[in-house]
Amino acid sequence: MGQKQEAAEYHMFPNIARWLFLIFGFPIVLTWSAYSLLDIMWLRQKRKSLKNKVVMITGASSGLGEALAHVFYKCGCKLILVSRREEELKRVRNDLTNTYQIVPTHLPVILPLDLAKIDDMKSKVLKVLLVHDGIDILINNAGVSYRGEVISTDIDVDMKVMMSNYFSQVCLTKIILPFMIKQNSGHIVGISSVQGRIAIPYRSAYAASKYSVQAWYDSARAEIFNKNIKFTIVNPGYIKTSLSMNALTGSGQVYGIMDETTVNGYEPDYVAERILEAVLKQKKEVTIAPFLVKCAIIIRTLFPSLFFWLMQKRAKKLANNR
Numbered sequence: 633m634g635q636k637q638e639a640a641e642y643h644m645f646p647n648i649a650r651w652l653f654l655i656f657g658f659p660i661v662l663t664w665s666a667y668s669l670l671d672i673m674w675l676r677q678k679r680k681s682l683k684n685k686v687v688m689i690t691g692a693s694s695g696l697g698e699a700l701a702h703v704f705y706k707c708g709c710k711l712i713l714v715s716r717r718e719e720e721l722k723r724v725r726n727d728l729t730n731t732y733q734i735v736p737t738h739l740p741v742i743l744p745l746d747l748a749k750i751d752d753m754k755s756k757v758l759k760v761l762l763v764h765d766g767i768d769i770l771i772n773n774a775g776v777s778y779r780g781e782v783i784s785t786d787i788d789v790d791m792k793v794m795m796s797n798y799f800s801q802v803c804l805t806k807i808i809l810p811f812m813i814k815q816n817s818g819h820i821v822g823i824s825s826v827q828g829r830i831a832i833p834y835r836s837a838y839a840a841s842k843y844s845v846q847a848w849y850d851s852a853r854a855e856i857f858n859k860n861i862k863f864t865i866v867n868p869g870y871i872k873t874s875l876s877m878n879a880l881t882g883s884g885q886v887y888g889i890m891d892e893t894t895v896n897g898y899e900p901d902y903v904a905e906r907i908l909e910a911v912l913k914q915k916k917e918v919t920i921a922p923f924l925v926k927c928a929i930i931i932r933t934l935f936p937s938l939f940f941w942l943m944q945k946r947a948k949k950l951a952n953n954r
Contacts, residue, residue: 678912683708684738686764690747690804691774693720695873696823699900700771701740703908706732710764711740715774718744747774747800748792757807766811769911771821772801777875778838780882789884790837797841802848812861819862819911822849826867826921829929830939833947837880853916862914866907869921870897 687704691697693715705711705728713721721742728740743760747753761767775797778789805820812818827835828842846865853863876894879887903920910918919926932939 679707679908682912684710685768686710686712686766687769687771688712688714688767688808689771689773690714693717693724695875696868696871696900696903697771697773698724699904700773700907701728702731702901703904704769705740707908708738709769710738712743712760712764712767713740714743714745714747716744716746718742747804748795750795750799750803753800753803754807757804761811766815767808767818768812769819769821770805770808771823771907772804773823774800775823775841777879777887778836778881779834779876779879779887780837781834782836785837785882786884789880789882790840792884793837793880794841794844797838798844798848801845805852809856809861813856813859816860818860819864819914820849820852821864821866821907821911823866823868823907824849826869826919826925826929828865829867829919830925830932831943833943833950864910864915865917866910867917867919867921868898868903869925870894871903872897872899 682704685707687709689697689700689704689711692701692711692713697713697715701711701713701724711728713724715721721744725740725742741760741763743756745753745756776793778785778793780789801822808820809818812820822845824845825838825842827839828846831839831843846867849863849865856863870891870893872894874890876891877886877888881887898920906918906920919929928939928942931942
C-alpha cells in the first residue's frame with residue numbers, strides 16, 4: 633500500500649508542474665514573446681527614420697567605429713568618418729560602398745583629424761559641415777586605452793589619455809552642439825566604458841577619463857533638456873578590437889599585447905547593433921556587459937567597502953602574475 637501511494641505521489645508532481653506552467657508560465661512566455669516580436673518590428677520601422685540623417689563617427693578607421701559605420705550606413709545615413717589615419721578611412725569608405733551596392737546610400741565623407749589637437753579641430757570640422765549643413769547624430773567613439781601602475785606612470789601619460797578620451801570629446805561636442813540647437817534636434821552619443829562606472833587596478837588613467845565623460849554627459853543632458861538634444865552614454869565591456877594593443881603604458885610606450893579579456897570580448901558588430909538600438913530608443917544610458925560586471929557596478933553603488941576589498945584582492949593577484 634505504501635509503495636502504491638508513493639508511486640501515485642511521484643506521478644502527481646509532473647502533473648502539478650504542468651498545471652503551474654499553464655497557469656503562470658505560459659502567459660509569461662507568451663507575453664514576453666509578443667513583446668519581443670513587437671520590439672523587433674518597431675526597431676525595423678524606426679531604422680527607416682534614420683534615412684538621410686547625417687551621422688559623424690569618430691575613431692571610424694577600425695574596431696567599433698568601423699562597425700558603427702557599417703550599421704548606420706545600412707540605414708541610409710550620410711556618414712562623416714573621422715580618424716587620424718586617412719588611408720584606413722578610405723579603406724572603410726570603399727568597403728561600405730562596395731558592400732552595400734543595392735542599398736540606397738550616400739558616399740561617406742572622410743575627415744582625417746587628430747582629435748587630440750584641439751586647436752586645429754574647429755576649423756576642420758566647420759569645413760566638413762558645409763557638405764551636409766549640419767549633424768543629426770554625433771558618435772564620440774575615438775579614444776585610447778592604458779595599462780600601468782599609478783605610482784610609476786608619467787603625468788604626461790595621464791594628460792594624454794585624458795586629452796584623447798575626455799577633452800577631445802567635449803571639444804568636438806561643443807563645436808557640433810550650436811548646429812543641433814539651431815535645428816532644434818540632435819543626438820550625442822558618448823562611448824564610455826564599464827570602467828567609467830567601476831575603476832579597476834592598473835587602469836587609473838583610462839578609468840579617470842571615462843568617469844569624466846560620464847559626469848560631463850550627465851550635466852549636459854540636464855542643462856540642455858529643453859533644446860530637444862538627446863544624450864546617450866554607452867558603457868561597453870571588453871570588445872574584440874585592437875584597443876589593448878594600442879594602449880599606452882606608464883612610460884608612454886605602446887602596450888602591444890592583446891589581453892585575454894579583449895580576445896574573449898564582444899564582437900564589434902554586436903556592440904554596434906546595441907548602440908544603434910540605444911539611439912533608436914533614445915536611451916540615456918546603456919551598459920553592454922556580462923552579468924557579473926553589471927553586478928560589480930551594483931556592488932560599487934550599494935556596498936562600496938565590499939567593492940574596494942574585491943579590487944584589492946584583484947590588484948594583489950595581478951601583481952603576483954606580472
